[in-house]
Amino acid sequence: xxxxxxxxxxxxxxxxxxxxxxxxxxxxxxxxxxxxxxxxxxxxxxxxxxxxxxxxxxxxxxxxxxxxxxxxxxxxxxxxxxxxxxxxxxxxxxxxxxxxxxxxxxxxxxxxxxxxxxxxxxxxxxxxxxxxxxxxxxxxxxxxxxxxxxxxxxxxxxxxxxxxxxxxxxxxxxxxxxxxxxxxxxxxxxxxxxxxxxxxxxxxxxxxxxxxxxxxxxxxxxxxxxxxxxxxxxxxxxxxxxxxxxxxxxxxxxxxxxxxxxxxxxxxxxxxxxxxxxxxxxxxxxxxxxxxxxxxxxxxxxxxxxxxxxxxxxxxxxxxxxxxxxxxxxxxxxxxxxxxxxxxxxxxxxxxxxxxxxxxxxxxxxxxxxxxxxxxxxxxxxxxxxxxxxxxxxxxxxxxxxxxxxxxxxxxxxxxxxxxxxxxxxxxxxxxxxxxxxxxxxxxxxxxxxxxxxxxxxxxxxxxxxxxxxxxxxxxxxxxxxxxxxxxxxxxxxxxxxxxxxxxxxxxxxxxxxxxxxxxxxxxxxxxxxxxxxxxxxxxxxxxxxxxxxxxxxxxxxxxxxxxxxxxxxxxx
Numbered sequence: 203x204x205x206x207x208x209x210x211x212x213x214x215x216x217x218x219x220x221x222x223x224x225x226x227x228x229x230x231x232x233x234x235x236x237x238x239x240x241x242x243x244x245x246x247x248x249x250x251x252x253x254x255x256x257x258x259x260x261x262x263x264x265x266x267x268x269x270x271x272x273x274x275x276x277x278x279x280x281x282x283x284x285x286x287x288x289x290x291x292x293x294x295x296x297x298x299x300x301x302x303x304x305x306x307x308x309x310x311x312x313x314x315x316x317x318x319x320x321x322x323x324x325x326x327x328x329x330x331x332x333x334x335x336x337x338x339x340x341x342x343x344x345x346x347x348x349x350x351x352x353x354x355x356x357x358x359x360x361x362x363x364x365x366x367x368x369x370x371x372x373x374x375x376x377x378x379x380x381x382x383x384x385x386x387x388x389x390x391x392x393x394x395x396x397x398x399x400x401x402x403x404x405x406x407x408x409x410x411x412x413x414x415x416x417x418x419x420x421x422x423x424x425x426x427x428x429x430x431x432x433x434x435x436x437x438x439x440x441x442x443x444x445x446x447x448x449x450x451x452x453x454x455x456x457x458x459x460x461x462x463x464x465x466x467x468x469x470x471x472x473x474x475x476x477x478x479x480x481x482x483x484x485x486x487x488x489x490x491x492x493x494x495x496x497x498x499x500x501x502x503x504x505x506x507x508x509x510x511x512x513x514x515x516x517x518x519x520x521x522x523x524x525x526x527x528x529x530x531x532x533x534x535x536x537x538x539x540x541x542x543x544x545x546x547x548x549x550x551x552x553x554x555x556x557x558x559x560x561x562x563x564x565x566x567x568x569x570x571x572x573x574x575x576x577x578x579x580x581x582x583x584x585x586x587x588x589x590x591x592x593x594x595x596x597x598x599x600x601x602x603x604x605x606x607x608x609x610x611x612x613x614x615x616x617x618x619x620x621x622x623x624x625x626x627x628x629x630x631x632x633x634x635x636x637x638x639x640x641x642x643x644x645x646x647x648x649x650x651x652x653x654x655x656x657x658x659x660x661x662x663x664x665x666x667x668x669x670x671x672x673x674x675x676x677x678x679x680x681x682x683x684x685x686x687x688x689x690x691x692x693x694x695x696x697x698x699x700x701x702x703x704x705x706x707x708x709x710x711x712x713x714x715x716x717x718x719x720x721x722x723x724x725x726x727x728x729x730x731x732x733x734x735x736x737x738x739x740x741x742x743x744x745x746x747x748x749x750x751x752x753x754x755x756x757x758x759x760x761x762x763x764x765x766x767x768x769x770x771x772x773x774x775x
Contacts, residue, residue, distance in 0.1 A: 332363035356396035357387035376400070381407040382419030413443035438470035464494040489521030515545035540567035571645045585639050585709045586611050587741050587759035594732035596687045597695035597753035599746065606757070607655045608742020609636035614709075614759075615682040615740040616649050617675030618700045620720060620751070621656075629695065629751035632657040634743055635675055639709050639761070647679040647705045657745040674718045676702035682740040683711050685756055688727035694752060696725030701733065709761030710737045734758035 318340030320326050326335040326342035331351055333344040344366070351368035353361045360371035376385040376398035383400040390396055400422075407417050407424035414426030432441045432449035437458050439451040451473075458475035460468045467478030483492040483500035488509040490502040502524075509526035511519045518529030534543045534551035539562040541553035555570030556562075562572035588611075609615055617635030633656045637649040654673075676682060684701030700718045703711035711734075734740055738758040746753035 330366065332366050332368055352394055354394065356389040356391075356394045374398075380422060381405060382422045382424055411445040412448040413445055436473065438473050438475055462496040463499040464496050487524065489524050489526055513547045514550040515547050538570065538572075540570050540572050573645055583641060583763035584612070586762045586764065587614060587739075588762060589738075589760045590741065590757045591735055591738060591759070593684070593734050593740070593756045593758045595753050595755040596685060596698070596730055596732060597689060597746070597751070599753060602747060604657050604745045604747050606742050606744050607632070607657050608634045608740075608757075609653070613638055613652055613741075614649075614761075615742070616651060616680070617673050618682065618685070618698070618720070619671050619673040620698065621670045622696075622722060629698070629754075631747075632743060632745055632751055632754060633670075633673065635673055637681070639681070639705060641707050645707055647707060647709075649676070649678050649681060649705070651675065657743070657747060657751070671720050671722045674700045674720050676700070676718070680704050680716075681711075683715060683738075683758075684731060684733035684740070685754070686717065686729070686731040688725055689730045690725055690727035695730070695754060696727065701731075703734075703739065705739070705761075708763055709739075711739060732756050 320337040320340055320342050323335050323337045326337050326344070328335055328342075328344055330344070331349070332347060334347050336343040336345065346366040347363050349363050351361050351363050353368045353370045355370060357374045358370040358372065359374045361368055362371060363369065374387045374396055376387045378385060378398070378400050380400070382403060382405065384403050386399045386401075388397045388399060402422040403419055405419050407419050409417050409424045409426055411426070413430045413432075414428070415430055416427035417424050418427065419425075430443050430449065432443045432451070434441060434449075434451050436451070437456060438454060440454050442450050442452075444450050453473045454470050456470045458468050458470050460475045460477045462477060464481045465477040465479065466481050468475055469478060470476070481494055481500065483494045483502070485492060485502055487502070488507060489505060491505050492500065492502055494500050504524040505521055507521045509519050509521045511526045511528045513528060515532045515534075516528040516530065517532050519526050520529065521527070532545050532551065534545045534553075536543055536551075536553050538553065540556045540560065542556055543551065543553050545551050553570075556567045558566070558568050560567040566573065613636040615634055616637035619633035619635070620629040621631040621633075622629045633654055635651060636653045636655070637651045640648045640650065642648060680702040682700055683703035685698060686701060687695045687698040690696055698720045700720065702716050702718060704714040706712050734756070735758060738760050740756055741759040742757050744755040744757065745751060746755075
């Protein structure tokens with residue numbers, strides 16, 4: 203019977219030498235080999251295997267051995283290259299103890315697997331920080347990782363593993379943020395220590411102030427060589443420099459000049475010089491035309507205008523050679539022989555009554571007038587009136603035209619009155635007062651009331667036409683020369699005033715007037731006035747009457763004095 207002795211290959215757990223994480227050679231203890239005795243089913247295994255962390259049992263190893271056949275062992279380890287010496291008893295050479303395979307116990311004749319390299323990852327530690335050590339299927343696997351590491355150079359930062367080795371990261375940043383230093387790193391030993399060096403330079407730089415120019419490094423600092431000039435040559439701006447924005451030009455309101463001498467008080471506004479008021483070139487001389495040239499200013503041209511020499515007793519004064527030359531002397535003759543006429547340079551003409559008794563024509567002077575006296579045959583004139591003229595109308599055109607009312611050919615209107623409605627304050631009937639004009643021997647004009655006449659008007663629609671106003675009569679020597687009032691809706695009139703005028707010895711108005719209001723007539727409307735033409739006086743009215751007095755038209759006439767003989771008064775007329 204032949205005997206077969208099976209030798210199990212050694213289970214190597216990290217046997218051999220490795221390079222650790224620091225590059226140094228590391229020795230691994232492989233322990234005892236697993237030996238299978240040909241004559242026994244027991245398996246001798248290393249002490250460290252039986253006490254493995256995963257607590258692998260002898261039975262586990264035997265089972266692994268049993269899975270391997272003798273043929274597998276021979277085929278896997280029959281070569282010297284395998285590193286295992288196979289006894290002759292196994293190969294059948296040079297042995298007398300060779301036995302047949304069938305004489306080997308059944309347990310030993312099974313295929314025997316090599317022992318495991320590892321049980322846990324701890325068994326696979328290759329001392330290399332840049333590999334992840336794993337135990338997979340009892341075999342050690344070493345996978346490169348990318349974790350941070352230290353390459354031993356203090357001037358590198360963020361070192362990291364790559365392809366199983368520690369690779370230097372970026373150079374250590376020694377930048378001090380100062381453009382005026384050259385920054386460098388100096389490693390110290392192998393302890394990841396370093397020194398940063400900062401040496402001054404003369405580089406160009408910026409001090410972050412746009413108002414400084416030609417910045418350059420000096421003594422590790424950025425220094426300016428010059429300052430920015432912010433001058434826009436505009437007097438109407440305040441010029442400054444902002445360290446961030448640069449030149450700033452802000453509008454001001456300073457005084458300035460627009461280069462026009464014909465303006466004054468020029469002032470800045472909206473970045474430009476605005477013209478002020480025009481220069482006054484008035485020389486207060488009416489005989490010069492005052493002008494202004496922007497380049498040179500005021501100048502004065504002589505004119506030939508009408509002027510005043512300051513003496514009211516000269517007339518037709520005229521400019522000549524830049525001065526006012528007096529014209530002819532003013533005539534101050536009032537054609538009254540009983541006054542002494544003269545001219546005052548300031549107040550003008552004045553007349554002073556001649557002494558009473560001074561002879562004048564066919565009479566003597568009394569109170570500045572030539573009066574008829576006994577013995578001179580003086581007579582007063584009588585008057586008639588003609589040339590009736592329509593002076594105008596108050597009120598509207600409603601109602602019926604009534605007959606003319608007023609005075610005869612020898613009388614004039616000296617007063618006026620109305621009947622009016624209490625509710626409407628509107629005239630319903632008009633009363634005309636007539637008077638005669640006479641001249642006393644001393645030249646005094648006298649008016650005497652003669653008649654009154656009332657117009658029509660019914661006062662319908664509840665109006666009361668029976669409320670009369672007091673009659674308004676001009677004072678003696680005065681007569682009616684106009685009427686004033688308010689037109690109420692262009693159909694009626696109210697608020698009437700009588701205009702009285704002073705008469706001269708010719709029976710004509712002198713121009714002196716006064717207004718006499720008729721009481722009780724108060725209303726609203728548009729102001730209206732009707733006045734006699736010059737030198738005429740009112741003689742009668744024409745009315746338009748409906749329920750009230752709708753309209754009042756005034757007619758004026760010219761006085762015609764009738765003198766008998768060649769008496770004094772008639773001559774004056």
